[in-house]
Amino acid sequence: MSTRPVHRSRLSEPALARVQAVSGLAFASFLVLHLLTALAAVFGQRAYDGALTLGRVYYQALPIELTVVLLSLVVHIAASVTRARRRRRGRGSAERRRPHAGLRLHRVSAYFLLIFIFGHITATRAPAIFADVPIEFAFVHYSLANLPAYFVPYYTLLFAAGAYHGLRGIWVALGVLGLPRPQAPRALTRDHATRAAAALALVGLLVVSALAGVWYAVDTTNFPIYDALAARVFGG
Ligand code: HEM
Structure with missing residues (x-):
């Protein structure tokens, strides 16, 4: 019997950090548009619906939706979870320093998004794909009007977590890839991280x-139409 050690193929830490950075930047090309669309709601229903229609030209073209939105999201989560598990395994008890507030908020927002993101995608895409339901301002408004105690904090935190994690993530990813980046976000997400998150x-x-x-x-x-969808999905 061979006594040679079994080498499991695994990416080195720097390679994994680059995979995390590239997939994060690819997803961010959708996320930035998506957050700007959400901001357009401040200017009214027509502005939001117009921004949604415009953004879809990019992110709902099938090859883009499958790769830039969905594949990059899955790869980014897989790389991030792998790095977090390695970090936990490799950390000796002597090394248990508390990370700074910016990094803590980056991780907390990641866990929040991890819990809710696939439910959010299913809730907003499945009705359009499988039942031809119009997804627009009125669709989001319907959930807020019927279940405000859940959807007001949910959407507020989704926006804040996505904006904080996304914007800080872009900045970190540019550094990992050795690309030029402005200095202002560093101050915002390190020295004033809590205030920046509260503002978002x-x-x-x-x-x-x-x-x-x-x-x-x-x-x-x-x-x-949304009443009929709710009745089909939840009964009643
Ligand atoms: C107030 C906050 C948000 C609102 C109101 C919102 C609303 C929506 C709506 C209406 C759609 C359907 C898009 C379409 O049909 O064109 C959607 C899809 C989606 N949202 Fe959000 N969203 C919010 C925040 C976020 C955040 C923070 C993320 C990620 C970090 C996110 C990720 C996604 C993804 C991946 C899709 C599927 C896109 C697609 O495949 O077409 N959303 N969202």
């Missing part, structure tokens, strides 16, 4: 209040 949560709340119809009247013509 406030912007999220502003966006969500607009989607909830606090500032403008909302055209709810499509509500019967």
